[in-house]
Amino acid sequence: MSLINETHDVNLKSWVASANVAGTDFPIQNLPFAAFRRKNSADAFRGGVAIGDQVVDLKVVAEANIFSGDAQHAAEAGAEEKLNTLMGLGNAYWSALRLAVSKALREGSEHQSVLESALVAQDDVEYSVPCHIGDYTDFYTSIYHATAVGRLFRPDNPLLPNYKWVPIGYHGRSSSIGVSGQSFPRPKGQTKAPDATAPSFGPCKRLDYELELGIYLGNGNALGDTISIEDAEGHVFGFCLFNDWSARDLQAWEYQPLGPFLAKNFASTVSPWIVTTEALAPYRAQWHRDAEEPQPLEYLESAHNREAGAFDIQMSVLLESEKMRADNQPAAKLSESSFRHSYWTVAQMVTHHTVNGCNFQPGDMLGSGTQSGPEHEEAGSLLELSRGGKETITLANGEERKFLEDGDKVIMNGWCEAEGYNRIGFGSVEGTVLPAK
Template sequence: MNPSSMSRSWWTSANGHADFPLHNLPLGIFTQVDGEPPRPGVALGDSILDLRALDGTGLLSGAAQQAVHACADGTLNGLFALGSGPRRALRERLLALLTEHAPEQAQVAPCLLDRHACSLHLPARVGDYTDFYVGIEHARNVGRLFRPDNPLLPNYKYVPIGYHGRASTVRPSGHPVLRPWGQTLPAGASEPRLGPSARLDFELELGIWLGPGNALGEVVPIGEAAEQVAGFCLLNDWSARDLQAWEYQPLGPFLSKSFITTVSPWVVTPEALMPYRCAQAPRPEGDPAPLPYLLDPEDQARGALDIQLEVLLLTPALREAGMPAERIALSNTQAMYWTVAQLVAHHSVNGCQLQAGDLFGSGTLSGALPGQHGSLLEITEGGKQPLRLSNGETRCFLEDGDEVILRARCHREGLGGLGFGECRGRVLPARG
């Protein structure tokens, strides 16, 4: 179905909704009552469409019904494993049932629940989590802090850089962020000490959910890599910069990244984002072309995404004064030097097995200009230039009680926009 013809729903809260209009239909896992088994749902306006209840009406069949049944264990892993066919079939059936003049309204309406009265959960069991480093402006900004004359290392433009993170500490939006302990080397000291991080930071990233996966030893060709993407979310790769500075050489991040990673709970599908795809930005003159296994003309023509990314900060003082969270960064996914398909192709080129429910982080997505930086490390130039808020407060790094909120929006003339919902986390004091 043409998405522009399906933009209005008989469920009126969806019409014009900033995040969840009819043409979004993101997938998630929710509960209505504490202690009940989680079940699959779809966000629509201010509501959640209970897919299990909808299946009970008899309005689903074939591949669309198969998609819902695959979530019987209370996760989206089974649906991700089926690949794109059942997911697309479910979307098409939901569009037909929810469009403005659908005749099944009386049967579907009881399946729509108040979204704000439900609890959202991690949408899938995360088998493995890989964090990439594809935001080239972030890489340059950070590189300038430590290597002013050579901010990008020689391999950056040849290989999608990444590291393996800790899947066990991925949590959904709203989960508290406990300030981590770890070793740091204070300025002027000759030996490290153990203590709470004093330089806690956020990282603005796009999350990528994978499925169906590949067999061990099997390479995913770049032309087929997009079929491995089950959906997208927002991702905050919280970072303890003082721990990171001491531990990351020679093997990279460890405790400075593994204490928590926050994701938005709704999975925005590739089909919903199709109208917001765009060409990958041409490489600057003098940059090497990707090696053949990473280069596909169709991917270069349509493999990038135009998603506006936003970071807001809500401090305890702003909260107590009844003031809103303050925007501190505005960026875009077009800052990605590599496409999502290139990440999949590279990850599997050595025969690594990808599995349904695996999660990628894009790496911090910053722009080149002030106001577009996706971490405090960049905003404050490593703590040298404090961020000043409208109420007079300053921040070099996050303080206890600070809440970081990530948002994302897409817009296209004639279709309107959609969003991802929020990815938020509030910093709690370190345990003694």
């Protein structure tokens, strides 16, 4: 696969010892980006790169002026408070910076002493949302999720006729996107029981998470232009974990005809780390559409997209209740899935989004939609796992759930594995439900 280069070499070792420990999310083959600062400091946030249990401070690296050309230029952009400038530079710059950081972190690097001075332990830092997210669009790319949820909201009509033709998406709210560690009060709103004559107002009773990936756009397009499917991946800076919290009872009452609104916009949580598209090259997969299914319209079709447009990003969701914390018990795993099940690829999402001339700006984010796998146990939401609240889920410690309770912390992880390559990880995204105000 031509997208593989020397930064993916499984034999690379770093002089940062923790990066060479089996099972780390952040070996030298990963090198994801975040915006961070020392915990409880008044410093400005700045870009950083994860290596083992450390963060490379890009501000220190940029000021040391050890890189050259595109890599130095990109490091200076990456030193800013938000990553938008770096994202806007485009693939050549991201790739140059990645290679320079990879080389500088390898055993025997001439730049080891400078990089050592730029390291901060991940335990000692705090993160912000890594860029200004101008616009956020949520897609709906898991046909298993769309079918299961559709069955609950529209028993007679679960999968609508457009699903297999249109990468369905809708606009979300960017103001309420927070970084891992976010907590928020249980939302309140209108709900209506099927047999009630009028709605009532109160705290959400069917609070849920959604297991998603967030996809950050890099350099965008001018209003009126389209990003072709051939060019689409080149505009994608990278991927994060994303929890699209959802109030199912609000959603059921409000969502017709214009889509979910207050059911979704009270909070959404991203992981701090953005794994670059380049880092994900070894974990790509063929994308295929069964012959008996509708094949994509031409603007959504390319040979590369068929050969390598999918990404085998594995994801899991865990729940840590108040009782688990009090009892010092580990969080309970709820499900596990992979983005390789997605009915549409990232390239198809990007091209579809711009085919009408809609413009992307650096830092815009796409949600993948809930990534439920083909099996019931692989569902990416409680709505699906509890079959619309009809079945009780028993956690490892005996607690039961249909939907989220106050105090519940939801933890999502993501990672990639492939024969002949190192495992890389996404870190985690965590968020906690507080009681309604």
